[in-house]
Amino acid sequence: MSREIITVEEMRAIDAGSAAAGVPTRTLMENAGRAVADAIVARFKPRPTAVLCGPGNNGGDGWVAARYLLERGWPVWVETLVPRDTLKGDAKDAAAAFTGETYALSRDNPRAELVVDALFGAGLSRPLEGEAARAANAFWKRADRVVAIDVPSGIDGDTGMALNEISFGAALTVTFVSKKPAHVLMPGRALCGEIVVADIGAPEDVVAAQKVSLFENDPSLWSLPWPEPDAHKNERGHVIVASGGRARTGAARLSARAALRGGAGLVTVLSPPDALDENAAQLTAIMVREARDEAAYAQAARIARALVIGPAFGTSDDHYKLLLAAIGAEPRAPLVLDADALTLLSPITHGFTSRDVLTPHVGEFRRAFPGIWSSSSNRIDATRAAAAYARCVVLLKGPDTVIAAPDGRAIVNTTGSPFLATAGSGDVLAGLIAALISQGMESFEAAAVAVWLHGKAGERLGPGLIAEDVTEILPAILNDLAPMDLKAALNG
Ligand SMILES: NC(=O)C1=CN([C@@H]2O[C@H](COP(=O)(O)OP(=O)(O)OC[C@H]3O[C@@H](n4cnc5c(N)ncnc54)[C@H](O)[C@@H]3O)[C@@H](O)[C@H]2O)[C@@H](O)CC1
Ligand SMILES: Nc1ncnc2c1ncn2[C@@H]1O[C@H](COP(=O)(O)OP(=O)(O)O)[C@@H](O)[C@H]1O
Ligand SMILES: [K+]
Known part of the structure; x- marks a missing residue:
């Protein structure tokens, strides 16, 4: 079809x-x-x-x-x-x-x-x-x-x-x-x-x-980055997720776990000193790195293959400086900016690159792009206009999530369930997008894949869903998408 x-x-x-x-x-x-x-x-x-x-x-x-x-x-x-x-x-x-x-x-x-x-x-x-x-x-x-x-x-x-x-x-x-x-x-x-x-x-x-450059999201539009038989973890990419301070760390860990489940080879939580023990105590396969100052955020942006900033990050002037240090690093990884990062940057005046992804829900979108929201007749037009204006991928979350690239391509997602409207669900999505970018996917496609998988998880889990479940059901959903030859090789 x-x-x-x-x-x-x-x-x-x-x-x-x-x-x-x-x-x-x-x-x-x-x-x-x-x-x-x-x-x-x-x-x-x-x-x-x-x-x-x-x-x-x-x-x-x-x-x-x-x-x-x-x-x-x-x-x-x-x-x-x-x-x-x-x-x-x-x-x-x-x-x-x-x-x-x-x-x-x-x-x-x-x-x-x-x-x-x-x-x-x-x-x-x-x-x-x-x-x-x-x-x-x-x-x-x-x-x-x-x-x-x-x-x-x-x-x-x-x-x-x-x-x-x-x-x-x-x-x-x-x-x-x-x-x-x-x-x-x-x-x-x-x-x-x-x-x-x-x-x-x-x-x-x-x-x-x-x-036509507008599509309904579907696996026929993209292909997932399956690892080669001789894959090395470094080739599967390193995702770094910036954590909030003490007692504000859960969101970053949710994002980080989604990044690891989504196939990133390495995942690091970048932690302020006061939250280091808290993060370290709750992480195993995911690494923790202390970040004291702007230089540490700029360095993270240089060494990562994708960097997530936003989930419970903090909205103080100091946080704004740390965010700008990451954005200004050169060269730097694609950024996935969500939640507090969007608040810090609103209204958006920065130009990004087509490798960066902004993931606002409607409230964040209205603050980030007030003029665009009020002058657009639907979510597709609004998201397209925002992507062209900010020169990056914009993903407007909701039951009808829209993903737009600065070149005008747009995808509307129709997988999902209202049970995804729960704390931390967006943090998982941000980590998943970063995971796919880190494995070499183009950011627009990575965002589309992540939203599709996230929606499927919502459909399968249904009532009782909490954000932690979304990461844990990803292997089952990914297995269903895995090509036959890969599955055959795995089964001997
Ligand atoms: N575009 C195509 O290629 C095809 C279109 N087809 C059909 O054609 C439909 C579109 O046909 P139309 O453009 O004639 O549109 P409609 O059949 O919706 O009729 C519009 C007419 O109703 C009038 N009107 C609009 N709002 C009104 C209101 N509130 N109260 C009273 N009258 C009102 C308009 O002035 C216009 O004359 C499609 O939905 C589809 O069902 C099919 O025949 C197949 C081919
Ligand atoms: N009614 C709904 N139906 C389907 N998906 C939804 C619905 N409401 C929210 N979602 C999805 O759930 C996620 C919520 O993200 P977000 O609003 O950032 O929440 P949080 O900040 O708590 O993580 C988004 O991916 C969004 O598309
Ligand atoms: K009708």
């Missing part, structure tokens, strides 16, 4: 480009409506079904789907938002070909056990109103009975937000060509239910002409 995510504008261009390349839009609509009917028949037994059709092409898809369901013997009817004789273009043709019962959309209609929402598509320009809004409210709590075409009506395809907070929710959403941002960003993703992406025959070169 294609992992590309296309905007509403790109979808319109593909629509027009297909027509220019000899695939009429009426053919696309026919394929779209049939794909919807196929997806329904594959999942539900025949039952009284209402197809709610809107005024545009989303409604057109609905009329086609209704026709295919009728042909397959389903008890199906159409409820139309606008009189059939006011429809235009492809939708008018599609409606004319439907021979079943048709009603005006109103609350007086026969009761349906399944509702196909074909009112509005991803390009909806204003909030639902009138009968469409009433229907959305009526079915809001019955998403298990709703199949949405393209997106649940009311959701903006580019933002995943409900206009005026009125929308449908669905158990199944069938969309076309590729997912749109609404299928991966919250709350849209949650309102879509299962998402099926149907091929409707848009020519490949027309799709390729859009030069």
